[in-house]
Amino acid sequence: MIDQPVVPAAIPGTQPEYHYPPYRSSVARSPRQPLMLLPQTPTESTGPVFGHGLIGPHDNDLTAQCDGEPLGERIIVHGRVLDEDGRPVRGALVEVWQANAAGRYRHKVDQHQAPLDPNFSGAGRFLADDAGHFAFKTIKPGAYPWGNHHNAWRPAHIHFSLFGAGILSRLVTQMYFPGDPLLPLDPIFNCIPDEAARNRLVSQFDLERTEPNYALAYKWDIVLRGSCDTPFEGAR
Amino acid sequence: MSATTALVPTGSQTVGPFFSIGLNHLIDRAPTRAAGSITIQGQVFDGDGAGVPDAMLEFWSPAEAAWRCHEQSGHPQPTIEARPQATSGSDQAKSGEPLAEPTDPATGYAAGFRRVATDGDGKFRVTLLRPKPAAWPDGRLQAPHLLVLVFARGLLRHLLTRVYCADEEAISSDPLLQKIPAERRGTLVAQAQGPSAYGWNIILQGQNETVFFAW
Numbered sequence: 001m002i003d004q005p006v007v008p009a010a011i012p013g014t015q016p017e018y019h020y021p022p023y024r025s026s027v028a029r030s031p032r033q034p035l036m037l038l039p040q041t042p043t044e045s046t047g048p049v050f051g052h053g054l055i056g057p058h059d060n061d062l063t064a065q066c067d068g069e070p071l072g073e074r075i076i077v078h079g080r081v082l083d084e085d086g087r088p089v090r091g092a093l094v095e096v097w098q099a100n101a102a103g104r105y106r107h108k109v110d111q112h113q114a115p116l117d118p119n120f121s122g123a124g125r126f127l128a129d130d131a132g133h134f135a136f137k138t139i140k141p142g143a144y145p146w147g148n149h150h151n152a153w154r155p156a157h158i159h160f161s162l163f164g165a166g167i168l169s170r171l172v173t174q175m176y177f178p179g180d181p182l183l184p185l186d187p188i189f190n191c192i193p194d195e196a197a198r199n200r201l202v203s204q205f206d207l208e209r210t211e212p213n214y215a216l217a218y219k220w221d222i223v224l225r226g227s228c229d230t231p232f233e234g235a236r
Numbered sequence: 237m238s239a240t241t242a243l244v245p246t247g248s249q250t251v252g253p254f255f256s257i258g259l260n261h262l263i264d265r266a267p268t269r270a271a272g273s274i275t276i277q278g279q280v281f282d283g284d285g286a287g288v289p290d291a292m293l294e295f296w297s298p299a300e301a302a303w304r305c306h307e308q309s310g311h312p313q314p315t316i317e318a319r320p321q322a323t324s325g326s327d328q329a330k331s332g333e334p335l336a337e338p339t340d341p342a343t344g345y346a347a348g349f350r351r352v353a354t355d356g357d358g359k360f361r362v363t364l365l366r367p368k369p370a371a372w373p374d375g376r377l378q379a380p381h382l383l384v385l386v387f388a389r390g391l392l393r394h395l396l397t398r399v400y401c402a403d404e405e406a407i408s409s410d411p412l413l414q415k416i417p418a419e420r421r422g423t424l425v426a427q428a429q430g431p432s433a434y435g436w437n438i439i440l441q442g443q444n445e446t447v448f449f450a451w
C-alpha cells in the first residue's frame with residue numbers, strides 16, 4: 001500500500017480502457033499488468049509552461065498558411081479550456097492537426113487515395129486566453145477510410161493536444177462534429193463507455209459564432225484533469 | 237468548489253499515426269545544454285516484440301519544474317533552496333538561486349520538458365538535464381527520476397511511467413521503487429552505457445512489461 005496521497009483514478013467509464021479489442025491496434029499495445037498507484041509528489045503536481053514565442057502569426061488560422069486558400073468548408077472552432085473546478089486554464093497550449101477536406105493527411109504514411117491540398121498543412125497551435133478561451137479557423141476535415149475492419153471509416157475529426165495545470169493534466173483527444181452518421185460505427189469514438197462522456201467529444205453547431213457569407217462555427221469546451229489552485233490534491 | 241460540482245475531464249483519444257503533423261514543432265526542439273546533460277536512448281516494443289515506429293514520448297523533469305499556476309494561486313516560485321541538493325551532475329545551482337525561467341521568453345519553450353518520437357524501428361533518443369532528487373510527501377527524498385508519457389497509435393489513453401538512473405545510489409532506498417515488486421522494479425531503471433549515457437527500453441506488453449501508473 002502507498003501511504004501517501006496518490007494520483008486519483010479517472011471516474012469509471014469516462015476514459016477508455018487501454019485494451020479495447022474493437023480498436024485492433026490496442027490489442028498488442030496495451031499493458032496487461034495492473035497499473036500501479038503513483039504518489040503525488042512535486043514531479044506530479046508541476047508541469048511545463050509554454051509561452052507565446054511558440055506561436056506563429058497564422059498558427060490559429062489553417063486557411064491562411066499557404067499562398068492560396070484551401071478547398072473545403074470554412075469553419076471556426078472555439079471553446080474554453082477549463083480545469084475540474086470549472087476555472088479557466090490560462091495560457092493552456094493547444095495543438096491541433098487534421099485531414100484536409102478530402103480526408104487526406106499531409107503525412108507520408110497516409111495512403112488514402114484522395115487528393116492532397118497544396119494550400120493546407122492541417123496543423124495549428126495557440127494558447128488559451130485569460131478566460132480559457134481559444135478559437136481557430138480551419139476547413140471541415142473529411143471522413144477517411146482506415147484498415148481497422150471491413151469498410152471502416154473514421155468520422156470527421158480534429159486531433160487536439162493540450163497542456164494544463166500540471167503534467168498530469170496532459171490530454172490528447174479528438175473533436176467530432178454533430179450528426180455525423182459514422183459516429184455510432186467508430187471504435188475509437190466508442191471506446192469511452194459512458195455515453196454522456198463520449199458525447200462530450202462532439203462539438204456543437206454554433207450559429208452565433210458563424211460569420212455570415214464566410215464561415216460556419218462549432219463550439220467545444222475541454223475539461224483538463226486537476227485544478228489550477230491545487231494540482232491533484234484531494235482525490236474525489 | 238465541492239467535489240459534487242466538479243466537471244468531468246474530457247475523454248482521451250489516441251494520438252493516431254499522423255501526430256507529427258501537429259506535434260513535430262516541439263520534437264527535439266529543446267535547448268541542449270552540454271554541462272549536466274544526460275542522454276537516454278532505447279526502443280519501444282509492443283506485445284509481439286516488434287518496435288513501435290509511431291510512438292511519441294514526453295519527458296518531464298522535476299529538477300527544472302516550475303509551478304504552472306503559481307502566479308494565479310500565490311504559490312511561491314520554487315527556488316533551489318526549497319529543493320534538495322543534487323547528488324550528481326555538474327550543473328548544481330547555488331542555494332538561493334531561482335530555478336531557470338519556466339519559459340524561454342524568446343522561443344516560448346518550457347523548461348524541463350522534452351518531446352521525442354520513435355524512428356522506424358521504434359528507437360528513440362533524448363538529451364536532457366540530469367534529474368535531481370525530489371521531495372517525497374513525508375519529507376524523505378526520492379531518487380532522481382523523470383516522468384514519462386507514452387503516446388502511440390493503439391494507445392487510446394497515454395501511458396504514464398518513470399525512469400531512474402541505475403548509477404544513482406538513492407534508487408536502493410527510493411520510497412516509490414520500494415513499493416514496486418522487486419522483479420518489475422528494473423523496468424524503470426535506465427542502465428548506464430557511459431558517463432552520461434543511459435539505455436532504457438519501454439515494453440508496452442508481455443515479458444518484462446514496463447511498470448505503468450494509473451492516472
Ligand SMILES: [Fe+2]
Nearest residue numbers: 154157159252
Ligand atoms: Fe485522424
